[in-house]
Amino acid sequence: MSSPDLTLYTDTAPNGVKITMALEYLGLPYKTVTVSISKLEQKEPWFLEINPNGRIPALVDNTGGKQKKLMESGAILLYLADKYDPEYKLSYPAGSDEYYEVLEWLFWQVGGLGPMQGQTLHFLHYCVSKSPEVRSYGVARYQNETRRLFTVLESRLALQKSTKSSPFLVGDHLSVADLACLGWVLADNFAGIASEDYPLLNEWQDMVSGLEGVKKGLEGYGIKKVGQDPELTKIASEYNSKWIKIQFEEQLKLGQK
Structure with missing residues:
Protein backbone atom coordinates (compact mmCIF):
# COMPACT_ATOMS: atom_id res chain seq x y z
CA MET A 1 0.00 0.00 0.00
CA SER A 2 1.17 3.54 -0.79
CA SER A 3 2.16 5.73 2.11
CA PRO A 4 -0.98 7.57 3.27
CA ASP A 5 -1.38 11.07 1.84
CA LEU A 6 -3.93 12.60 4.18
CA THR A 7 -4.90 16.23 4.74
CA LEU A 8 -7.13 17.15 7.65
CA TYR A 9 -9.08 20.41 7.60
CA THR A 10 -10.01 21.25 11.16
CA ASP A 11 -10.08 23.58 14.15
CA THR A 12 -9.80 23.00 17.89
CA ALA A 13 -13.38 21.87 18.48
CA PRO A 14 -14.92 18.64 19.83
CA ASN A 15 -15.61 17.21 16.40
CA GLY A 16 -12.18 18.16 15.10
CA VAL A 17 -10.16 16.47 17.83
CA LYS A 18 -11.95 13.19 17.13
CA ILE A 19 -9.94 12.91 13.95
CA THR A 20 -6.58 14.13 15.24
CA MET A 21 -6.84 11.58 18.07
CA ALA A 22 -7.60 8.78 15.60
CA LEU A 23 -4.80 9.76 13.22
CA GLU A 24 -2.27 10.02 16.03
CA TYR A 25 -3.35 6.79 17.70
CA LEU A 26 -3.06 4.89 14.42
CA GLY A 27 0.32 6.50 13.76
CA LEU A 28 -0.74 7.85 10.39
CA PRO A 29 1.17 10.68 8.72
CA TYR A 30 -1.05 13.62 7.85
CA LYS A 31 -1.02 17.32 7.05
CA THR A 32 -3.23 19.78 8.87
CA VAL A 33 -4.93 22.84 7.41
CA THR A 34 -6.47 25.05 10.07
CA VAL A 35 -9.96 26.24 9.19
CA SER A 36 -10.70 29.08 11.59
CA ILE A 37 -14.36 28.80 12.49
CA SER A 38 -14.11 32.10 14.41
CA LYS A 39 -13.29 33.77 11.07
CA LEU A 40 -16.02 31.77 9.30
CA GLU A 41 -13.45 30.21 6.97
CA GLN A 42 -15.62 27.09 6.90
CA LYS A 43 -18.08 29.09 4.79
CA GLU A 44 -15.55 30.19 2.19
CA PRO A 45 -15.88 28.78 -1.36
CA TRP A 46 -12.56 26.92 -1.27
CA PHE A 47 -13.65 24.93 1.79
CA LEU A 48 -17.19 24.36 0.55
CA GLU A 49 -15.67 22.56 -2.43
CA ILE A 50 -14.24 20.07 0.08
CA ASN A 51 -17.19 20.00 2.46
CA PRO A 52 -20.41 21.45 1.02
CA ASN A 53 -21.94 21.42 4.51
CA GLY A 54 -19.50 24.10 5.67
CA ARG A 55 -18.47 22.40 8.90
CA ILE A 56 -15.23 21.05 10.30
CA PRO A 57 -13.66 18.56 10.13
CA ALA A 58 -13.06 17.38 6.58
CA LEU A 59 -10.50 14.91 5.30
CA VAL A 60 -8.93 14.58 1.87
CA ASP A 61 -7.15 11.33 1.06
CA ASN A 62 -4.88 11.45 -2.00
CA THR A 63 -3.25 8.09 -1.32
CA GLY A 64 -2.25 6.30 -4.51
CA GLY A 65 -3.17 9.30 -6.64
CA LYS A 66 -6.90 8.77 -6.18
CA GLN A 67 -8.61 11.57 -4.28
CA LYS A 68 -11.32 10.94 -1.72
CA LYS A 69 -13.05 13.81 0.09
CA LEU A 70 -14.88 13.12 3.32
CA MET A 71 -17.08 15.23 5.56
CA GLU A 72 -18.79 14.39 8.88
CA SER A 73 -16.61 13.27 11.78
CA GLY A 74 -18.40 9.95 12.23
CA ALA A 75 -17.93 9.01 8.59
CA ILE A 76 -14.27 10.03 8.72
CA LEU A 77 -13.67 7.86 11.78
CA LEU A 78 -15.25 4.86 10.06
CA TYR A 79 -13.22 5.50 6.91
CA LEU A 80 -9.95 5.60 8.85
CA ALA A 81 -10.89 2.42 10.71
CA ASP A 82 -11.89 0.57 7.53
CA LYS A 83 -8.93 1.65 5.42
CA TYR A 84 -6.06 2.21 7.84
CA ASP A 85 -6.68 -0.04 10.84
CA PRO A 86 -5.92 -3.62 9.70
CA GLU A 87 -4.72 -4.54 13.21
CA TYR A 88 -7.99 -3.33 14.78
CA LYS A 89 -6.33 -0.85 17.13
CA LEU A 90 -9.43 1.37 17.04
CA SER A 91 -11.99 -1.01 15.62
CA TYR A 92 -13.27 -4.59 15.50
CA PRO A 93 -13.70 -7.07 12.64
CA ALA A 94 -16.70 -6.36 10.43
CA GLY A 95 -19.68 -8.46 11.39
CA SER A 96 -18.59 -9.05 14.98
CA GLU A 231 -12.24 33.76 34.10
CA LEU A 232 -11.21 31.64 31.10
CA THR A 233 -14.83 30.64 30.63
CA LYS A 234 -15.85 34.30 30.51
CA ILE A 235 -13.13 35.13 28.00
CA ALA A 236 -14.06 32.20 25.76
CA SER A 237 -17.76 33.07 25.96
CA GLU A 238 -17.20 36.71 25.00
CA TYR A 239 -14.82 35.85 22.17
CA ASN A 240 -17.03 33.19 20.62
CA SER A 241 -20.20 35.21 21.06
CA LYS A 242 -18.86 37.83 18.63
CA TRP A 243 -18.34 35.53 15.65
CA ILE A 244 -21.43 33.44 16.42
CA LYS A 245 -23.51 36.64 16.29
CA ILE A 246 -21.98 37.49 12.91
CA GLN A 247 -22.74 33.99 11.65
CA PHE A 248 -26.32 34.25 12.95
CA GLU A 249 -26.83 37.54 11.12
CA GLU A 250 -25.44 36.03 7.91
CA GLN A 251 -27.85 33.12 8.23
CA LEU A 252 -30.76 35.55 8.63
CA LYS A 253 -29.72 37.29 5.41
CA LEU A 254 -29.63 33.99 3.55
CA GLY A 255 -33.06 33.10 4.89
CA GLN A 256 -34.52 36.37 3.60
CA LYS A 257 -33.35 35.79 0.02
Whole structure:
Protein backbone atom coordinates (compact mmCIF):
# COMPACT_ATOMS: atom_id res chain seq x y z
CA MET A 1 0.00 0.00 0.00
CA SER A 2 1.17 3.54 -0.79
CA SER A 3 2.16 5.73 2.11
CA PRO A 4 -0.98 7.57 3.27
CA ASP A 5 -1.38 11.07 1.84
CA LEU A 6 -3.93 12.60 4.18
CA THR A 7 -4.90 16.23 4.74
CA LEU A 8 -7.13 17.15 7.65
CA TYR A 9 -9.08 20.41 7.60
CA THR A 10 -10.01 21.25 11.16
CA ASP A 11 -10.08 23.58 14.15
CA THR A 12 -9.80 23.00 17.89
CA ALA A 13 -13.38 21.87 18.48
CA PRO A 14 -14.92 18.64 19.83
CA ASN A 15 -15.61 17.21 16.40
CA GLY A 16 -12.18 18.16 15.10
CA VAL A 17 -10.16 16.47 17.83
CA LYS A 18 -11.95 13.19 17.13
CA ILE A 19 -9.94 12.91 13.95
CA THR A 20 -6.58 14.13 15.24
CA MET A 21 -6.84 11.58 18.07
CA ALA A 22 -7.60 8.78 15.60
CA LEU A 23 -4.80 9.76 13.22
CA GLU A 24 -2.27 10.02 16.03
CA TYR A 25 -3.35 6.79 17.70
CA LEU A 26 -3.06 4.89 14.42
CA GLY A 27 0.32 6.50 13.76
CA LEU A 28 -0.74 7.85 10.39
CA PRO A 29 1.17 10.68 8.72
CA TYR A 30 -1.05 13.62 7.85
CA LYS A 31 -1.02 17.32 7.05
CA THR A 32 -3.23 19.78 8.87
CA VAL A 33 -4.93 22.84 7.41
CA THR A 34 -6.47 25.05 10.07
CA VAL A 35 -9.96 26.24 9.19
CA SER A 36 -10.70 29.08 11.59
CA ILE A 37 -14.36 28.80 12.49
CA SER A 38 -14.11 32.10 14.41
CA LYS A 39 -13.29 33.77 11.07
CA LEU A 40 -16.02 31.77 9.30
CA GLU A 41 -13.45 30.21 6.97
CA GLN A 42 -15.62 27.09 6.90
CA LYS A 43 -18.08 29.09 4.79
CA GLU A 44 -15.55 30.19 2.19
CA PRO A 45 -15.88 28.78 -1.36
CA TRP A 46 -12.56 26.92 -1.27
CA PHE A 47 -13.65 24.93 1.79
CA LEU A 48 -17.19 24.36 0.55
CA GLU A 49 -15.67 22.56 -2.43
CA ILE A 50 -14.24 20.07 0.08
CA ASN A 51 -17.19 20.00 2.46
CA PRO A 52 -20.41 21.45 1.02
CA ASN A 53 -21.94 21.42 4.51
CA GLY A 54 -19.50 24.10 5.67
CA ARG A 55 -18.47 22.40 8.90
CA ILE A 56 -15.23 21.05 10.30
CA PRO A 57 -13.66 18.56 10.13
CA ALA A 58 -13.06 17.38 6.58
CA LEU A 59 -10.50 14.91 5.30
CA VAL A 60 -8.93 14.58 1.87
CA ASP A 61 -7.15 11.33 1.06
CA ASN A 62 -4.88 11.45 -2.00
CA THR A 63 -3.25 8.09 -1.32
CA GLY A 64 -2.25 6.30 -4.51
CA GLY A 65 -3.17 9.30 -6.64
CA LYS A 66 -6.90 8.77 -6.18
CA GLN A 67 -8.61 11.57 -4.28
CA LYS A 68 -11.32 10.94 -1.72
CA LYS A 69 -13.05 13.81 0.09
CA LEU A 70 -14.88 13.12 3.32
CA MET A 71 -17.08 15.23 5.56
CA GLU A 72 -18.79 14.39 8.88
CA SER A 73 -16.61 13.27 11.78
CA GLY A 74 -18.40 9.95 12.23
CA ALA A 75 -17.93 9.01 8.59
CA ILE A 76 -14.27 10.03 8.72
CA LEU A 77 -13.67 7.86 11.78
CA LEU A 78 -15.25 4.86 10.06
CA TYR A 79 -13.22 5.50 6.91
CA LEU A 80 -9.95 5.60 8.85
CA ALA A 81 -10.89 2.42 10.71
CA ASP A 82 -11.89 0.57 7.53
CA LYS A 83 -8.93 1.65 5.42
CA TYR A 84 -6.06 2.21 7.84
CA ASP A 85 -6.68 -0.04 10.84
CA PRO A 86 -5.92 -3.62 9.70
CA GLU A 87 -4.72 -4.54 13.21
CA TYR A 88 -7.99 -3.33 14.78
CA LYS A 89 -6.33 -0.85 17.13
CA LEU A 90 -9.43 1.37 17.04
CA SER A 91 -11.99 -1.01 15.62
CA TYR A 92 -13.27 -4.59 15.50
CA PRO A 93 -13.70 -7.07 12.64
CA ALA A 94 -16.70 -6.36 10.43
CA GLY A 95 -19.68 -8.46 11.39
CA SER A 96 -18.59 -9.05 14.98
CA ASP A 97 -20.81 -8.08 17.90
CA GLU A 98 -18.29 -5.41 18.88
CA TYR A 99 -18.32 -3.96 15.36
CA TYR A 100 -22.04 -3.25 15.60
CA GLU A 101 -21.73 -1.95 19.14
CA VAL A 102 -19.15 0.56 17.93
CA LEU A 103 -21.62 1.68 15.27
CA GLU A 104 -24.34 2.04 17.90
CA TRP A 105 -22.27 4.30 20.13
CA LEU A 106 -20.80 6.27 17.25
CA PHE A 107 -24.25 7.02 15.83
CA TRP A 108 -25.50 7.74 19.35
CA GLN A 109 -22.83 10.39 19.75
CA VAL A 110 -23.23 12.13 16.40
CA GLY A 111 -27.03 12.07 16.66
CA GLY A 112 -27.41 12.82 20.35
CA LEU A 113 -24.54 13.81 22.60
CA GLY A 114 -22.88 16.19 20.12
CA PRO A 115 -26.00 18.09 19.02
CA MET A 116 -27.53 18.28 22.52
CA GLN A 117 -24.32 19.37 24.24
CA GLY A 118 -23.59 21.78 21.40
CA GLN A 119 -26.93 23.46 21.99
CA THR A 120 -26.18 23.55 25.71
CA LEU A 121 -22.97 25.46 25.02
CA HIS A 122 -24.80 27.80 22.68
CA PHE A 123 -27.54 28.84 25.10
CA LEU A 124 -25.26 28.83 28.13
CA HIS A 125 -22.47 30.92 26.60
CA TYR A 126 -23.32 32.29 23.15
CA CYS A 127 -27.06 32.95 22.93
CA VAL A 128 -27.65 36.04 20.79
CA SER A 129 -31.24 36.54 21.96
CA LYS A 130 -31.80 39.46 24.32
CA SER A 131 -34.67 37.61 25.97
CA PRO A 132 -33.69 36.02 29.32
CA GLU A 133 -36.66 33.66 28.93
CA VAL A 134 -35.30 32.29 25.66
CA ARG A 135 -31.86 31.78 27.13
CA SER A 136 -33.07 30.16 30.37
CA TYR A 137 -35.42 27.80 28.51
CA GLY A 138 -32.65 26.79 26.11
CA VAL A 139 -30.18 26.15 28.91
CA ALA A 140 -32.66 24.07 30.90
CA ARG A 141 -33.83 22.08 27.86
CA TYR A 142 -30.43 21.12 26.50
CA GLN A 143 -28.48 20.92 29.74
CA ASN A 144 -31.00 18.45 31.17
CA GLU A 145 -30.81 16.35 28.03
CA THR A 146 -27.01 16.43 28.15
CA ARG A 147 -27.12 15.24 31.75
CA ARG A 148 -29.39 12.39 30.67
CA LEU A 149 -26.94 11.39 27.97
CA PHE A 150 -24.04 11.54 30.41
CA THR A 151 -26.05 9.18 32.63
CA VAL A 152 -26.39 6.80 29.67
CA LEU A 153 -22.61 6.81 29.25
CA GLU A 154 -22.12 6.28 32.98
CA SER A 155 -24.44 3.26 32.86
CA ARG A 156 -22.62 1.85 29.84
CA LEU A 157 -19.26 2.10 31.58
CA ALA A 158 -20.70 0.42 34.67
CA LEU A 159 -21.98 -2.46 32.51
CA GLN A 160 -18.63 -2.81 30.76
CA LYS A 161 -16.83 -2.84 34.10
CA SER A 162 -19.12 -5.47 35.62
CA THR A 163 -19.44 -7.83 32.65
CA LYS A 164 -16.17 -7.50 30.75
CA SER A 165 -13.82 -5.82 33.23
CA SER A 166 -13.24 -3.24 30.51
CA PRO A 167 -12.80 0.50 30.99
CA PHE A 168 -13.83 1.22 27.38
CA LEU A 169 -17.23 1.80 25.80
CA VAL A 170 -17.03 -1.26 23.56
CA GLY A 171 -15.14 -4.52 23.90
CA ASP A 172 -11.75 -4.75 25.54
CA HIS A 173 -9.85 -1.91 23.89
CA LEU A 174 -10.10 1.68 22.69
CA SER A 175 -12.31 2.28 19.67
CA VAL A 176 -13.61 5.12 17.56
CA ALA A 177 -16.67 5.07 19.83
CA ASP A 178 -14.51 6.31 22.72
CA LEU A 179 -12.83 8.95 20.57
CA ALA A 180 -16.16 10.20 19.21
CA CYS A 181 -17.42 10.89 22.73
CA LEU A 182 -14.25 12.09 24.42
CA GLY A 183 -14.00 15.62 23.01
CA TRP A 184 -17.54 16.35 24.16
CA VAL A 185 -17.19 14.77 27.58
CA LEU A 186 -14.06 16.85 28.19
CA ALA A 187 -16.32 19.89 27.78
CA ASP A 188 -18.47 18.78 30.71
CA ASN A 189 -17.60 21.65 33.06
CA PHE A 190 -17.84 24.18 30.22
CA ALA A 191 -21.38 22.90 29.63
CA GLY A 192 -22.21 23.29 33.32
CA ILE A 193 -22.10 19.54 33.93
CA ALA A 194 -20.30 18.59 37.15
CA SER A 195 -17.88 15.80 36.27
CA GLU A 196 -17.88 14.54 39.86
CA ASP A 197 -21.53 13.56 39.39
CA TYR A 198 -20.35 10.85 36.97
CA PRO A 199 -17.43 9.05 38.66
CA LEU A 200 -16.95 6.31 36.06
CA LEU A 201 -17.17 8.81 33.21
CA ASN A 202 -14.67 11.02 35.00
CA GLU A 203 -12.25 8.09 35.34
CA TRP A 204 -12.81 7.15 31.70
CA GLN A 205 -12.04 10.62 30.32
CA ASP A 206 -8.86 10.88 32.38
CA MET A 207 -7.74 7.40 31.35
CA VAL A 208 -8.45 7.77 27.63
CA SER A 209 -6.99 11.30 27.49
CA GLY A 210 -3.72 9.99 28.87
CA LEU A 211 -3.22 7.24 26.29
CA GLU A 212 -0.27 7.66 23.96
CA GLY A 213 -1.51 9.05 20.67
CA VAL A 214 -4.78 10.25 22.14
CA LYS A 215 -2.89 12.71 24.32
CA LYS A 216 -1.00 14.05 21.32
CA GLY A 217 -4.20 14.30 19.31
CA LEU A 218 -5.68 16.49 22.05
CA GLU A 219 -2.82 19.00 22.04
CA GLY A 220 -4.20 22.52 21.84
CA TYR A 221 -7.66 21.43 22.93
CA GLY A 222 -7.97 23.20 26.27
CA ILE A 223 -11.72 22.97 26.81
CA LYS A 224 -11.34 21.11 30.11
CA LYS A 225 -9.11 23.79 31.57
CA VAL A 226 -11.37 26.55 30.28
CA GLY A 227 -14.44 24.97 31.87
CA GLN A 228 -12.71 24.72 35.25
CA ASP A 229 -11.65 28.39 35.31
CA PRO A 230 -14.44 31.02 35.57
CA GLU A 231 -12.24 33.76 34.10
CA LEU A 232 -11.21 31.64 31.10
CA THR A 233 -14.83 30.64 30.63
CA LYS A 234 -15.85 34.30 30.51
CA ILE A 235 -13.13 35.13 28.00
CA ALA A 236 -14.06 32.20 25.76
CA SER A 237 -17.76 33.07 25.96
CA GLU A 238 -17.20 36.71 25.00
CA TYR A 239 -14.82 35.85 22.17
CA ASN A 240 -17.03 33.19 20.62
CA SER A 241 -20.20 35.21 21.06
CA LYS A 242 -18.86 37.83 18.63
CA TRP A 243 -18.34 35.53 15.65
CA ILE A 244 -21.43 33.44 16.42
CA LYS A 245 -23.51 36.64 16.29
CA ILE A 246 -21.98 37.49 12.91
CA GLN A 247 -22.74 33.99 11.65
CA PHE A 248 -26.32 34.25 12.95
CA GLU A 249 -26.83 37.54 11.12
CA GLU A 250 -25.44 36.03 7.91
CA GLN A 251 -27.85 33.12 8.23
CA LEU A 252 -30.76 35.55 8.63
CA LYS A 253 -29.72 37.29 5.41
CA LEU A 254 -29.63 33.99 3.55
CA GLY A 255 -33.06 33.10 4.89
CA GLN A 256 -34.52 36.37 3.60
CA LYS A 257 -33.35 35.79 0.02
